[in-house]
Amino acid sequence: xxxxxxxxxxxxxxxxxxxxxxxxxxxxxxxxxxxxxxxxxxxxxxxxxxxxxxxxxxxxxxxxxxxxxxxxxxxxxxxxxxxxxxxxxxxxxxxxxxxxxxxxxxxxxxxxxxxxxxxxxxxxxxxxxxxxxxxxxxxxxxxxxxxxxxxxxxxxxxxxxxxxxxxxxxxxxxxxxxxxxxxxxxxxxxxxxxxxxxxxxxxxxxxxxxxxxxxxxxxxxxxxxxxxxxxxxxxxxxxxxxxxxxxxxxxxxxxxxxxxxxxxxxxxxxxxxxxxxxxxxxxxxxxxxxxxxxxxxxxxxxxxxxxxxxxxxxxxxxxxxxxxxxxxxxxxxxxxxxxx
Amino acid sequence: xxxxxxxxxxxxxxxxxxxxxxxxxxxxxxxxxxxxxxxxxxxxxxxxxxxxxxxxxxxxxxxxxxxxxxxxxxxxxxxxxxxxxxxxxxxxxxxxxxxxxxxxxxxxxxxxxxxxxxxxxxxxxxxxxxxxxxxxxxxxxxxxxxxxxxxxxxxxxxxxxxxxxxxxxxxxxxxxxxxxxxxxxxxxxxxxxxxxxxxxxxxxxxxxxxxxxxxxxxxxxxxxxxxxxxxxxxxxxxxxxxxxxxxxxxxxxxxxxxxxxxxxxxxxxxxxxxxxxxxxxxxxxxxxxxxxxxxxxxxxxxxxxxxxxxxxxxxxxxxxxxxxxxxxxxxxxxxx
Numbered sequence: 001x002x003x004x005x006x007x008x009x010x011x012x013x014x015x016x017x018x019x020x021x022x023x024x025x026x027x028x029x030x031x032x033x034x035x036x037x038x039x040x041x042x043x044x045x046x047x048x049x050x051x052x053x054x055x056x057x058x059x060x061x062x063x064x065x066x067x068x069x070x071x072x073x074x075x076x077x078x079x080x081x082x083x084x085x086x087x088x089x090x091x092x093x094x095x096x097x098x099x100x101x102x103x104x105x106x107x108x109x110x111x112x113x114x115x116x117x118x119x120x121x122x123x124x125x126x127x128x129x130x131x132x133x134x135x136x137x138x139x140x141x142x143x144x145x146x147x148x149x150x151x152x153x154x155x156x157x158x159x160x161x162x163x164x165x166x167x168x169x170x171x172x173x174x175x176x177x178x179x180x181x182x183x184x185x186x187x188x189x190x191x192x193x194x195x196x197x198x199x200x201x202x203x204x205x206x207x208x209x210x211x212x213x214x215x216x217x218x219x220x221x222x223x224x225x226x227x228x229x230x231x232x233x234x235x236x237x238x239x240x241x242x243x244x245x246x247x248x249x250x251x252x253x254x255x256x257x258x259x260x261x262x263x264x265x266x267x268x269x270x271x272x273x274x275x276x277x278x279x280x281x282x283x284x285x286x287x288x289x290x291x292x293x294x295x296x297x298x299x300x301x302x303x304x305x306x307x308x309x310x311x312x313x314x315x316x317x318x319x320x321x322x323x324x325x326x327x328x329x330x331x332x333x334x335x336x337x338x339x340x
Numbered sequence: 341x342x343x344x345x346x347x348x349x350x351x352x353x354x355x356x357x358x359x360x361x362x363x364x365x366x367x368x369x370x371x372x373x374x375x376x377x378x379x380x381x382x383x384x385x386x387x388x389x390x391x392x393x394x395x396x397x398x399x400x401x402x403x404x405x406x407x408x409x410x411x412x413x414x415x416x417x418x419x420x421x422x423x424x425x426x427x428x429x430x431x432x433x434x435x436x437x438x439x440x441x442x443x444x445x446x447x448x449x450x451x452x453x454x455x456x457x458x459x460x461x462x463x464x465x466x467x468x469x470x471x472x473x474x475x476x477x478x479x480x481x482x483x484x485x486x487x488x489x490x491x492x493x494x495x496x497x498x499x500x501x502x503x504x505x506x507x508x509x510x511x512x513x514x515x516x517x518x519x520x521x522x523x524x525x526x527x528x529x530x531x532x533x534x535x536x537x538x539x540x541x542x543x544x545x546x547x548x549x550x551x552x553x554x555x556x557x558x559x560x561x562x563x564x565x566x567x568x569x570x571x572x573x574x575x576x577x578x579x580x581x582x583x584x585x586x587x588x589x590x591x592x593x594x595x596x597x598x599x600x601x602x603x604x605x606x607x608x609x610x611x612x613x614x615x616x617x618x619x620x621x622x623x624x625x626x627x628x629x630x631x632x633x634x635x636x637x638x639x640x641x642x643x644x645x646x647x648x649x650x651x652x653x654x655x656x657x658x659x660x661x662x663x664x665x666x667x668x669x670x671x672x673x674x675x676x
Contacts, residue, residue: 061383061384061403062404063381063403063404063405064381064382064383064384064386064403064404064405065382065384065402065403065404065405066384066403121557121559122557123491123558123559123560125491125492125496125497125521126497126521127487127488127491127568128568128572129560129565129568129569129572147384147385148384148385148420148421149421149422150421150422150447151385151419151421151422151423151424152424155424156422156424156447159424159426159445159556162556162557163445163554163555163556166555166556166557166558167493167528167529168493170491170492170493170528170558171492171493171494171496171497171527172496172497173497173508175508175511175513176504176508179507179511180503180504180507181504196552199551199552200422200447200551200552202422216572217569219565219569220569220572220573220576222573223572223573223576223577223580224576226576226577226580227512227576227579227580227583229580230579230580230581230583230584231583233583233584233587234583234584234586234587234590235587236587237587237588237590237591238587238590238591240591241590241591241594241595242594244594244595244598245594245597245598245601248598248602249598249601249602249605252601252602252605252606253605255605255606255609256605256606256608256609257609259606259609259610259612259613260609260612260613260616262613263612263613263614263615263616263617263620264616266616266617266620267616267617267619267620267623268620270617270620270621270623270624271620271623271624271627273624274623274624274625274627274628275627277628277631278627278628278630278631278632279631281631281632281642281645282631284641284645285631285638285641288641289637289641292637292641296641296644299644299645299648300644300648303648303651303652304651306652307651307652307654308660310656311654311656311658311659311660312656312657312659313658313659313660314659314660314662315659315660315661315662316661316662316663316664317661317662317663317664318663318664
């Protein structure tokens, strides 16, 4: 198709060479000039307009020299002489140390390569090795300083943050870092890092520092877990012993109370019995006193007559008989019993 | 003649000379402008040292459009920003003869462009010199201090507050573990500023200002790592053992307490019950006394009564030998 069209054009030229060429020359000179000027103007106007996004500021240089900072919106500059560099000033930027999140999703997996593990490795004040992973969130507060003052600002920032962390970790004991000192460390870290940043005047300010993960190195993790296990074992033993205490002591307390209650019962019974017997005696005595001899005799005889019929062996001896022995062999009943 | 290539050739034959001429002319103008331009542009991040035939004439640190002598002045552009020096991790011995890995890092800038240009000319040369000077400085300072001073920054751990102490003791550390830390005279940040001090003058003579000089990290050399891990493991094992022993200790104490407590409770109960019973017996006795011990007559009657009661309790199997002069059987012998 295209080849066909070209063929037609060349055919036309061939047929009317003069006409065609003269025509073109006349039109092209004015037109080309116009088109060139229009295009140049268009290009200039396009080049002189730029946009600053809503979370940015633009730093404008004129022949390389800083002239102004522009806020978000549509702006003009002088093409060629002026340049704009857009800097995200309102965005909170984040640097991760000791790990890399695979995406912006905070729940996504983390990546820890050799470099990350090395970065997280710190020495504690008791000369132990500890892995500290943390983040620093920051904002660019002065775009001019940020882009002009420091070569490679992100690397500088990361270096300073690492220096600060390693210095502060060096002042805390391993067990403090892993347990109670985290907020202390963050607080000190923020102050130290701010001072360090002020030294290089790089135009950023820190929003948040957060310790993400503080762990013993992999090589000793098993021993740390053993401590936890031992702790649980101890708790278990303690609880069991307490249980045993309750199991043994509480019943004994009951037993003690029972003993006391029994004693109290005994007391009640003993007193009542005594009172009863005393009353019985008193009433008997009040009768006896009326005729003591008769009563005594009666009681004696009554008693004897009650006992005697029940007894199996009774031996009555004469008071003048001095030797008892001759009588004894006759007592067959008691001997038979004693032999058994 | 139908071939478009032929048409182009035709055109070139007619206008070729003019086109070549125009191109050469434009190039010549460009070369002239570049070589003989009286202007140069300096960015905010740059500075320039102006040389004439290799000799430094002047320097320019302000950004913008500047004038120069065309063709004669040479503009040497250098960075004005703060630059980094990230030294390699080096193995240095400390004062207490321990080999450690030191990762030092510095930030620097060109403070005197003319001096810098004369002595070092460009950044690569400067970095090479910095390697020498800064490595030497860190080696020297490291060799003059003990390992602890390089890791720790203060004597904070020598003065732990009570709360921390209590927690650590609870974690299985002994009082002794927590008080043996060496007292430092200087710490890490002081060493860093010492390191910086030793190089300031030298670098100043080369037109370099050292903005900061830090020990980024201290690490054990690989040969020592294993023994560090081993001692960490040993310490944890000790702590684990402490927990286990504490558990056993608690159990034994508790069992002892159980024994003691049960005995105590029983003894006390026995004592109380004895007291109560004794009191009961005393009360009973006093009641009996009140009744039986009024006078000789009651005593006599009581005795008599009790005897009678006892007689009744003589078992059936008993053998009774009675004399005939007893009150009951006296009549056996003779009737009075």
